[in-house]
Structure formats: structure tokens, C-alpha cells
Amino acid sequence: MFNQKTLPSTQQNTSLQQRLQQRAENCFQSGLQALQMAHGQGFQDPLTVRRACEALIETIRLQREDLRPYLMLSYLFAIHEDFGMAWQYLLAAEQLQPADPDVLQFRRQLQRRQAGNDQPETEAEPVAPVAEAGVEPGVESDQDQAYLALELRLRNRIQALQRQVPAVVTANPSVLAELEEECQRFHEQQQRLAVRIEALAASHDTVGLYKWLEQLDQLWEPYEWALRQSRALTAFKHKIQQTQLQVLTLLRQSVAARSLAQIQQLERELEILLDQCDHFTHIQEALLRRQVPIDEVEPVYRNLLGQVDLFRETLDECLATMPDDL
Incomplete structure (x- = not known):
């Protein structure tokens, strides 16, 4: 050897x-x-x-x-x-x-x-x-192959959703728009899958397929919740910002006020603003009870409260400097 x-x-x-x-x-x-x-x-x-x-x-x-x-x-x-x-x-x-x-x-x-x-x-x-x-190939009928392919498609989508990063509640308009588009695409895909399942109902038992379709809806529910809360948070932030613009206008009017009647009208506006701020506080508390993060809104709201305080101080100064004969 x-x-x-x-x-x-x-x-x-x-x-x-x-x-x-x-x-x-x-x-x-x-x-x-x-x-x-x-x-x-x-x-x-x-x-x-x-x-x-x-x-x-x-x-x-x-x-x-x-x-x-x-x-x-x-x-x-x-x-x-x-x-x-x-x-x-x-x-x-x-x-x-x-x-x-x-x-x-x-x-x-x-x-x-x-x-x-x-x-x-x-x-x-x-x-x-x-x-x-x-x-x-071709051992199964076309309907059998369609059933297996659809079954695999549903399983893959379920696995993909289980691995997907959870949606985040946001008041950012661009991020919210992306979430809305994503939810829209999901519902369109669900509708197409439902049509394909219905087409197989005459030749196959489709109960299992519908259960997987329902499971997809359940897995997607956190994204729907995030979308609803994001819309609410964005609308709330927009209301605060609109109120901020209103306060700035009232501040300019208070600086230019020259009569007691003008100041009294501005005081009435201040009372309305204070009620509005109380309402905003209740909204924040409701959001927190729903476990919605308000980090994006809190700084804007604190800024509004600071503007309202400045408006009140300006009115007090106007009253203090107003001639007695007015």
C-alpha cells in the first residue's frame, strides 16, 4: 500500500x-x-x-x-x-x-x-x-395549490407581524402620515386575502384560513390603537398651538390698550383662556389614563401656560398704570 x-x-x-x-x-x-x-x-x-x-x-x-x-x-x-x-x-x-x-x-x-x-x-x-x-408539479389541483400558497402566505404574514417593531404614538405629522399609509396598505391586503379565501370556499374548508386572517387583524390592533391615539395627540397639540397664537394676539392688544373698557374685555378673554387651560389639563389626564405618552405635547403646553401668565401680568400692569379718572 x-x-x-x-x-x-x-x-x-x-x-x-x-x-x-x-x-x-x-x-x-x-x-x-x-x-x-x-x-x-x-x-x-x-x-x-x-x-x-x-x-x-x-x-x-x-x-x-x-x-x-x-x-x-x-x-x-x-x-x-x-x-x-x-x-x-x-x-x-x-x-x-x-x-x-x-x-x-x-x-x-x-x-x-x-x-x-x-x-x-x-x-x-x-x-x-x-x-x-x-x-x-401538478399532483395537486390548481385549487389545492392555491390553498397551500394562501395558507403559507397567511402564516408568513403572521410571523412577520410578530417580529415587526411596535408602532409608536406620535404627534409628528410626517410620522403619522406614514402610519396612516401603513394601516391603509394593511387593510387593502386583508381585503384581497379575504377575496382569495372566499374564492376557495366552494372547494375547501376555509375556516382555518379565516382564523388566520382574524389573527392578523388581532396582531394589527396595536397599530390601529397607535393610529387613533396619534390622531388624538396631534389634534390636541394643534389646539394648543392655535391657543398660543391667540394669546400672542391678546398680548399685543393688552400692550396697546388705552381704556378701561379695553382692559375689561381683555380680562374676559383671560378668563376664557384659563378655562381653556383647565380643559387642556383634563385632556392630558385622559391621555395618560389611556397610557398615551404626552412627551411631545407637554413642552408646548408648558409654553402656553407661560404665555397666559405673561398675559395676566401685562393686564395687571395696565390696570396699575391706568389713570384714576378713567
Whole structure:
């Protein structure tokens, strides 16, 4: 038996390459098996999907020239609507074999799927890599495929919402506008999903789908609450700012007052302002009871109180300097 150390370097390299190729093929077969299993489960088991991803990624690490794992990973990410990663692996495949028919076909399918993201997935689902892997497309009916695709879509949206950063109550108009747009998009998506579920009612039991749709509404409720409170907080801040402008006008009038009648009218305006400030205090207390943060409003309100105090002091000075014969 020859000692491997005595083999020529070319033979050693060949032997090493063969071992790497075998390890890569073993990883690929493991990924293929997990992918077939995930496909059979409608991609509902995250552990199976993860096993497939890990094995295919390891295949690429061992054998970067193999086209198959790139396409399969692109397919997996497209199924889960992570189009950024889907395109990343597809572009890597194109760099290897840009004219490969499977690569070209999958690019078209991925483009259709991304463009029709809110359409039934059966119209644009990239299936070429899975078909090559031995999963027979077309075994389920079109309605079955639509049901599985919609089920996966709902599950993915639920998971995405559970990971999403909670909405924050704000009196910032631009942030509020973004939150309003986000809520509008959510309701439009919910309506489209409801239409798709209704279309499946004749051929499938859709109770489970409606429950997931309801779960999405429940998960979104904190965003609706944040939107309602943000609108209330923004309106409250606007009222305070409008009152500030009114106080500035009254301050100018008090400085220019030359008669007792003018000062008495301004005193009546002061009483109205004091009542308004009491009303604003009650609004702040109500917001706090609803656990609405008022950090954006408090400084504006304190500034208003300072202006009202200045207005009152100015009136007192006017009265003190008013001639007695007036």
C-alpha cells in the first residue's frame, strides 16, 4: 500500500477534490430530501425548511460551481417572499451559467412572482428547481395549490407581524402620515386575502384560513390603537398651538390698550383662556389614563401656560398704570 505522502501532488489534489465533491453531493442530497419533505408539508414546518437551507448552503461552500443549490435556495426564499435573498442566489447562479435554460426560466418565474405578489401564487410560483429535484408539479389541483400558497402566505404574514417593531404614538405629522399609509396598505391586503379565501370556499374548508386572517387583524390592533391615539395627540397639540397664537394676539392688544373698557374685555378673554387651560389639563389626564405618552405635547403646553401668565401680568400692569379718572 502506498503512503499518501509519497503520491505526486497532482494525485493528492485529485483525491482531495473527489472527497470534497462527494461531501458536497452528500450535503446536496440531504438538502434535496429536506426540500422534498418541506414541499410535501406545504412549507409549513420551519425546521424542515431550515434543514434544507443549511444543507444547500453547505453544498455551495463545498462546491461553488454546482448550479442546483443556488436555484433551490432562490426558490425557497421566493416561496417565503424574501425576494432580496431569492434574487441574490439567482444572480449567483447566473454568474455561473448565464445562458442555462433553467436559470433563464427561473428568472422569468421569479419576476412574475414578485410582480404578482398579491395575486394567487399559482400564477407565478417558481417550480422549476423543485421539479428537477423530483417533486412532481401538478399532483395537486390548481385549487389545492392555491390553498397551500394562501395558507403559507397567511402564516408568513403572521410571523412577520410578530417580529415587526411596535408602532409608536406620535404627534409628528410626517410620522403619522406614514402610519396612516401603513394601516391603509394593511387593510387593502386583508381585503384581497379575504377575496382569495372566499374564492376557495366552494372547494375547501376555509375556516382555518379565516382564523388566520382574524389573527392578523388581532396582531394589527396595536397599530390601529397607535393610529387613533396619534390622531388624538396631534389634534390636541394643534389646539394648543392655535391657543398660543391667540394669546400672542391678546398680548399685543393688552400692550396697546388705552381704556378701561379695553382692559375689561381683555380680562374676559383671560378668563376664557384659563378655562381653556383647565380643559387642556383634563385632556392630558385622559391621555395618560389611556397610557398615551404626552412627551411631545407637554413642552408646548408648558409654553402656553407661560404665555397666559405673561398675559395676566401685562393686564395687571395696565390696570396699575391706568389713570384714576378713567
